[in-house]
Amino acid sequence: MSSENQNGSLQTTFNNGVATVQFGHPASNSFPRQLLDRLTSEINSLSLKENVSVIVLQSDGAKVFCSGASFDELLQVENEEQGTEFFSGFAHLINAMRNCSKLIIGRVQGKAVGGGVGIISACDYVLATSESAIKLSELAIGIGPFVIEPAVSRKIGKMAMAEMTLAAHEWKSAEWALENKLFSEIHNAENLDNAVASFAQKLSSYNPEALQEMKKIIWEGTEHWESLLIERASITGKLVLSDFSRKALTQFKK
Numbered sequence: 001m002s003s004e005n006q007n008g009s010l011q012t013t014f015n016n017g018v019a020t021v022q023f024g025h026p027a028s029n030s031f032p033r034q035l036l037d038r039l040t041s042e043i044n045s046l047s048l049k050e051n052v053s054v055i056v057l058q059s060d061g062a063k064v065f066c067s068g069a070s071f072d073e074l075l076q077v078e079n080e081e082q083g084t085e086f087f088s089g090f091a092h093l094i095n096a097m098r099n100c101s102k103l104i105i106g107r108v109q110g111k112a113v114g115g116g117v118g119i120i121s122a123c124d125y126v127l128a129t130s131e132s133a134i135k136l137s138e139l140a141i142g143i144g145p146f147v148i149e150p151a152v153s154r155k156i157g158k159m160a161m162a163e164m165t166l167a168a169h170e171w172k173s174a175e176w177a178l179e180n181k182l183f184s185e186i187h188n189a190e191n192l193d194n195a196v197a198s199f200a201q202k203l204s205s206y207n208p209e210a211l212q213e214m215k216k217i218i219w220e221g222t223e224h225w226e227s228l229l230i231e232r233a234s235i236t237g238k239l240v241l242s243d244f245s246r247k248a249l250t251q252f253k254k
Helices: 033-047 080-099 115-122 149-156 158-166 174-179 189-204 208-218 225-239 243-253
Strands: 002-005 008-015 018-024 054-059 064-066 103-108 111-113 125-129 185-187
Touching (some): 008 033, 054 189, 064 115
């Protein structure tokens, strides 16, 4: 199935128990809220499909995996309620990925910023390329990666997460991400698709019930994220209205 409009594109294809979900947006694969909601709904739907064992999550193009939330929509936030609603989009997506009964493989072909790093962190296994640099730039605009922090910290640890967050203007290399367990494997760009397909098919050949039980074990102890991530969205929704953030966003807009 597929859907496409001014808010981006989303397409799902099926092959031998593997569902490949591909998202895209002209603005560096950023996520307007509608696209986030569509991806969240798709993950929830695939979780219930008995003929699907594994999900591959990937994006359009070659250079950017995901640049995070839509900057245009961020600039439109005018009050705390809108701010909480805006930032809860990634909270809902991460919780959908966490609760999904299927293992999720991330295919990361390029750079990822902010919420894009959160999506990678919510995948169960990630194959990337040497071009897949990552960055958490939220402090530079007066907020912080509060919603995605639990997912990022769970993968790379608090200290590595803090290092990324405080060096808000610094790209971390794919090798750094591999060393810190955000990435599971790194491949040459021309070999990435074959590596993803091979791993996904191998995984889908295993006992589906065993895979589902493994998914539960991988995410043990995160049940409180249902409320925690929304609380974090509220914090960020307040900060984005600060004078500092307004000024920083105005400069970015210029």
